[in-house]
Amino acid sequence: MRFLLGVLVGYILRGKQKLLIRFLVTLALVVYVVIPAIALLGLSIDVQRERRSRPAQTKVPVVKGLTYEDAEKKLHAAKLNIRLLATRYDSTFHPGLIIDQTPAPGEEVVCGYPVGVTLNKKDYVGPGP
Numbered sequence: 001m002r003f004l005l006g007v008l009v010g011y012i013l014r015g016k017q018k019l020l021i022r023f024l025v026t027l028a029l030v031v032y033v034v035i036p037a038i039a040l041l042g043l044s045i046d047v048q049r050e051r052r053s054r055p056a057q058t059k060v061p062v063v064k065g066l067t068y069e070d071a072e073k074k075l076h077a078a079k080l081n082i083r084l085l086a087t088r089y090d091s092t093f094h095p096g097l098i099i100d101q102t103p104a105p106g107e108e109v110v111c112g113y114p115v116g117v118t119l120n121k122k123d124y125v126g127p128g129p
Contacts, residue, residue: 055110062105063098068119071098075115085116095122 008024011017061078063071072082090099100118103109 057108058111060101060103060105060107060109060115063101063115063117064105065093066098067096068098068117071117079111080109081112081114083114083116085118087119087121089121093120095120 005028008021008028011021011024056079058079060080061074063074063082066074068082068084075082085102088099093099097120098117099120102116103113
């Protein structure tokens with residue numbers, strides 16, 4: 001680049017070799033403007049095509065603390081499915097409420113992805129006699 005600009009400036013200052021100056025200016029424009037512009041346009045088209053090919057995504061809403069039915073409605077509204085992973089007893093939650101979820105709230109997942117929930121048991125079953 002420096003060499004080409006140096007030759008170009010030198011010939012312009014001398015005012016001779018007008019055909020060579022035109023050739024060097026044209027070469028500089030093609031090499032440093034036109035070719036990169038074409039490459040960037042091709043890259044832009046590839047990026048847009050790749051983005052369109054990705055499946056639609058949505059954020060996982062908070063369902064912890066809801067009943068299974070309410071969580072199911074909320075997840076279906078967010079274009080997600082629900083899956084019961086486990087039931088266990090947790091004294092900090094009322095019976096029948098969701099006490100845990102996977103994936104975590106706010107994560108982006110593909111539409112239709114199942115959100116696993118853990119439901120609080122109705123009563124505590126302690127160790128046997």
